[in-house]
Amino acid sequence: MAGLRVSSDALEAFAVFAEHLNLTRAAKALHISQPSLHSKLATLARELDRPLYQRTGNRLQLTADGERVARFARDHLERLELFLGELRGTPSTRPLVIASGHTGYLYLLGGTIRAMLAERPGSVRPLHTNRQQMRAALLTGRAHLGVFTLHVLPDDLVAVPIATYPQVLLMPEGHRLARKRNLRLADLAGAELIVPPPARPHRINLERALSAAGVPWTVAVEAEGLPMTLDFAALGVGPTVVAGCVQPPPGLVARRVTDLPLITFHAVHRPGALDDPRVADLLARIRSGIPPAARRRVGSSTG
Structure with a gap:
C-alpha cells in the first residue's frame, strides 16, 4: 500500500454511502448519478484492496474494514472542515451528533440540546437509536457521542458513567x-x-x-x-x-x-474523541445538566 493515494472526493462519497447504506439515497444526497457513485465506491475498494461492503439478503452492510474506512472518512472530513474554518475564522457548520434512546432524550439530554440549538441552530443533531445502533453509529463515525444504560461495557469504545438512578x-x-x-x-x-x-x-x-x-x-x-x-x-x-x-x-x-x-447511564465515545474540543464541551455540558443527586450516585453502583 506504499504510495497509495485516496482522494477526499472518494472518501466523502463513501462516508455518505455508509450513512445511508443505499446507493440510490446516497447518490441523491451527493447530487450524482447512481452509476457514478458505484464507480467511486468500486475504485476506492480496489485502491484499498479490500471489500468495503457486502449484500446480506436485501440489505447492504459494511464489512469490518468498511466500518474503519467510514470512520476515517468522517473524521478526515471533519478535521478538514475544522481546519478550513480556523483558517477562514469561521466556525464549523457540521453538527455534533448524539445517539440515544427515548429515556436519554426525554430526561437527560433535552436541556443540553435545547440550549445548544438556541445558541447556534444546527450545532447538534439527535440520532434516535437502540444500544446496538448506537455502537454502530459511533464505530462508523455517524455519531460523536452516545448516551445509554449499558449492561456490558464495550471493549472498543470508552464508556463514562454520568448518572445513576434507582x-x-x-x-x-x-x-x-x-x-x-x-x-x-x-x-x-x-x-x-x-x-x-x-x-x-x-x-x-x-x-x-x-x-x-x-x-x-x-x-x-x-x-x-x-x-x-x-x-x-x-x-x-x-x-x-x-x-x-x-x-x-x-x-x-x-x-x-x-x-x-441501580441503573447507570453512560456517555460513550470512540477513543480519542475528546481530543476534539467540541465533543469534550458537549460531554461537559451533558454532565452539568444531570441533577446533582444522580451525579453523586455515580461510582456507588455498577448499574
Whole structure:
C-alpha cells in the first residue's frame, strides 16, 4: 500500500454511502448519478484492496474494514472542515451528533440540546437509536457521542458513567401499591406488568431479578419504547418498572423498588474523541445538566 493515494472526493462519497447504506439515497444526497457513485465506491475498494461492503439478503452492510474506512472518512472530513474554518475564522457548520434512546432524550439530554440549538441552530443533531445502533453509529463515525444504560461495557469504545438512578414502579395513583413509600420485589407478586419485548436487556434483567426473588408475575402487555409504555400505564393496563429519572405523567406515581439494582447511564465515545474540543464541551455540558443527586450516585453502583 506504499504510495497509495485516496482522494477526499472518494472518501466523502463513501462516508455518505455508509450513512445511508443505499446507493440510490446516497447518490441523491451527493447530487450524482447512481452509476457514478458505484464507480467511486468500486475504485476506492480496489485502491484499498479490500471489500468495503457486502449484500446480506436485501440489505447492504459494511464489512469490518468498511466500518474503519467510514470512520476515517468522517473524521478526515471533519478535521478538514475544522481546519478550513480556523483558517477562514469561521466556525464549523457540521453538527455534533448524539445517539440515544427515548429515556436519554426525554430526561437527560433535552436541556443540553435545547440550549445548544438556541445558541447556534444546527450545532447538534439527535440520532434516535437502540444500544446496538448506537455502537454502530459511533464505530462508523455517524455519531460523536452516545448516551445509554449499558449492561456490558464495550471493549472498543470508552464508556463514562454520568448518572445513576434507582428503578421504580410506575403505576396509577389508585393502584394498591401506590400507598407504600418504597417497594420490594416481593410486593410485585401476582402483578401484571408492562414490559419490553423478550430480547430487550431491561426485560431480561427484570425477569432474572423476579425469578431469583421467587416472585410470580405475568405480562400485561409488551410495549416497544418508553412513550408507549407510559401510555399503557396511564390507561391502567398495568404497572411498569422504569428508571428513576422518568417523571410520572399526571395520574401516575413512582415508587422505588429497593432490591432492584441501580441503573447507570453512560456517555460513550470512540477513543480519542475528546481530543476534539467540541465533543469534550458537549460531554461537559451533558454532565452539568444531570441533577446533582444522580451525579453523586455515580461510582456507588455498577448499574
